[in-house]
Amino acid sequence: MKAEVIVELNGKEIYRGKSDSFVVNLAKALYIALYSSRAGANTWTTVTTPTGGSAYVYGLNGPAPGQYQYAGGVWLAMNAPDNDDSYGIWVGSGSAAVSPRDYNLASKIPHGTGAGQLDYEPHTITSSYSGTSSYVEIARSFVNKSGGDVIVREVGLLARNYWKYSGAVTNDAKFLIARDVLPNPILVPNLASLTVRYRISLSL
Amino acid sequence: MPREKINLNIDVSTTVVQAREVKLPFLKCEAFVDVMQKGEDDSQELEPVRGWIEVEVRDSKGEVVQSGKHRMHSLLNNFLRVLDGEARATGGVALSTYGTITSATVTGLDGLSKTIAIEWYSSRYSGGGTTIATNAGDNDASYGIIVGSGTDPVDLNNYKLSSPIPHGTGAGQLDYDAMSVVDLGLDTSVSPPVYRIRLIRGFKNLSGGDVTINEVGLVVCNFWEDFDANGNPYINYDVKFLVARDVLPQSYVVPSGGSATVAITVEVVMG
Numbered sequence: 001m002k003a004e005v006i007v008e009l010n011g012k013e014i015y016r017g018k019s020d021s022f023v024v025n026l027a028k029a030l031y032i033a034l035y036s037s038r039a040g041a042n043t044w045t046t047v048t049t050p051t052g053g054s055a056y057v058y059g060l061n062g063p064a065p066g067q068y069q070y071a072g073g074v075w076l077a078m079n080a081p082d083n084d085d086s087y088g089i090w091v092g093s094g095s096a097a098v099s100p101r102d103y104n105l106a107s108k109i110p111h112g113t114g115a116g117q118l119d120y121e122p123h124t125i126t127s128s129y130s131g132t133s134s135y136v137e138i139a140r141s142f143v144n145k146s147g148g149d150v151i152v153r154e155v156g157l158l159a160r161n162y163w164k165y166s167g168a169v170t171n172d173a174k175f176l177i178a179r180d181v182l183p184n185p186i187l188v189p190n191l192a193s194l195t196v197r198y199r200i201s202l203s204l
Numbered sequence: 205m206p207r208e209k210i211n212l213n214i215d216v217s218t219t220v221v222q223a224r225e226v227k228l229p230f231l232k233c234e235a236f237v238d239v240m241q242k243g244e245d246d247s248q249e250l251e252p253v254r255g256w257i258e259v260e261v262r263d264s265k266g267e268v269v270q271s272g273k274h275r276m277h278s279l280l281n282n283f284l285r286v287l288d289g290e291a292r293a294t295g296g297v298a299l300s301t302y303g304t305i306t307s308a309t310v311t312g313l314d315g316l317s318k319t320i321a322i323e324w325y326s327s328r329y330s331g332g333g334t335t336i337a338t339n340a341g342d343n344d345a346s347y348g349i350i351v352g353s354g355t356d357p358v359d360l361n362n363y364k365l366s367s368p369i370p371h372g373t374g375a376g377q378l379d380y381d382a383m384s385v386v387d388l389g390l391d392t393s394v395s396p397p398v399y400r401i402r403l404i405r406g407f408k409n410l411s412g413g414d415v416t417i418n419e420v421g422l423v424v425c426n427f428w429e430d431f432d433a434n435g436n437p438y439i440n441y442d443v444k445f446l447v448a449r450d451v452l453p454q455s456y457v458v459p460s461g462g463s464a465t466v467a468i469t470v471e472v473v474m475g
Contacts, residue, residue: 001253001279020252020473024390027399027472034401034470035385037339038347038425038442045387062332070302072325072428075335077293077306100390100397100474125291129281131359136284138291162295163332164325172296200287202279202360 005155005180006197009188019180019198021098024048026177029159032059033075047175048103050158055173057161073163073171078138080160082122085111087158087174089140089196091118095153095181102179105156109142118142118150118188135201142194152186154179155196250396253279256469257420257450264461276450276468278358282310283447286336286424289322302327310445311363313423318443320426328438331430336447338403338424340383345371347423347444348383349405349466355418355451362449365421373410378458381406390474398471406465409458417456420466422448 003019025047032045036059043059062071080088085108093116094106111120121141128135138157144150157178163171178198188194255276263269289308297305306323324333340348353376354366371380388400403422409415428441448468458464 001251003252018252020250020396021475022252022472023474024399027390027401028387030470030472031385031387031401033334033336034338034403034424035387036334036337037341037383038334038337038427039429040334040337040339043334060332060334060337062330068326068330069328070300070325071331071430072302072323073332074290074293074295074306074323076290077295077323078291079294081294098475100392100399123291125288127284127288129284129360131361134281134284134360136288136291159290160295162297162323164297164299165330166299168299200284202281202284204278204358204360 002201002203003178004199004201006199007155007182007186008195009186010192011195014186015182017183019178021180022178023102023176024100025103025175029057029076029161029177032057036060047173048101049173049175050104052103055175056171057173057175058163058171061163061171068165068167071165073161075161077160077162078157079123079125083111083120085120087160088123089138089198090156090158091142091152091194091196092154092156093151098179098181103176105154105179109150109152113145115146115148116150117146118194119145133201133203135199137197137199139195139197142188142196144188144190144192144194147190149190150188152182152188152194154181156180157198250473252473254471254473255448256471257452258467258469259417259452259456260465261456261458262463263459269459269462270456272454272456274450274452276448278450279448280362280446281360282363282445285310286320286447289320293323295323297325301325310443311361312443312445313364315363318445320443320445321428321441324428324440326430328430328432331428333428333441335426336424337427338383338422339385342382343371343380345380347425349403349468350421350423351378351407351417351464351466352419352421353416358449358451363446365419365449369415369417375411375413376415377411378415378464379408379410381408397474399474401470403468403470404465406463407458408463409460411460413460415458417452417458417464419449419451420468421446422468
């Protein structure tokens, strides 16, 4: 399996490089999913959230009799909607080296139209499959409506582990699973659009 | 970081390993050379998620008669389709939402297209599930690590082993033990650091004859269930599908009365 980060500015590719910066949170989430069994007991592990706190990630949750209507969830959601900068692809201005235990960008650029902010667009997911080469790509654009330049030096991907029933949300963890520092800063001028793509591929 | 271009030709004990051209940062070339010197059959550059398959065969006295460690090459399209589904999932639905919100399509072990649930909520009472479980119990060969005797080349569209060895005690069968899934954690003593997850399964040969293992696969289970007001279960999804298949570079012959242990170590490579 290979992973790439692709960055485009106003639709033109300006960076493509190998992403080799998955972090411990992802490995723990993968472990707890694999550790689960059919119709077994709940399984969970802990990850570190962007605030530095601890949160649960469930690999299996819920299938036991009880009065909990509309119960269920999702293991590793990534498709944050428009204007939602709580998970999915993030961008930042920090350049601190990637560490396996990273749980946040060094300096996240928040969603917004103020100075130093970018407007977070919805994600698009594309995929292609064949017998010898396949990929899945998750992409997000960031539009600069701040009135000034914004510099991007790092990108990240956050997942969401969400479980609920009719009465309450029982788990809603959003956590960093990959972080990459770009080799060169990217200046995003006012009104420009930056697109970041994470591509996971398989080949024989 | 500068790129180095090297060619390797290393004589490893009795095996001459001819490495292809390598284009990697220097430190990663060092790691690659280390792999080669262990006599393993790797010839690929480092990947962010990779795996190793270890096989150990014991005779009826418990003595190790054959063992090997091989690079796991072949995650399949079914695995990617799960990631595809997760990438499309949003979470955060309203408390009154129910049903299948996000799904993915995989190829089941029978070769038929199957829908699996990625994000799902019960319409009855209680409920929940799991996406890619592997922790199968004793005698359950329907998921977890499976073995086979076939040697057909791997294709990313593979959905089953080319010749699966069934669970049992008859001719050509092996007794499948319970899976073990172990979190080995982060290893920072290697460069780059890796986080290891180890999946292990034992197979006893009670068939009365030799059984040959040539291929190893990993089957996951997507299972979502809910219950009615009286506690009666309703299974909404129970799909098992192959996510990895490797044809081993050598055959492993499990003698009558002996056993084999197969371990898959998944390594998530960090930075």
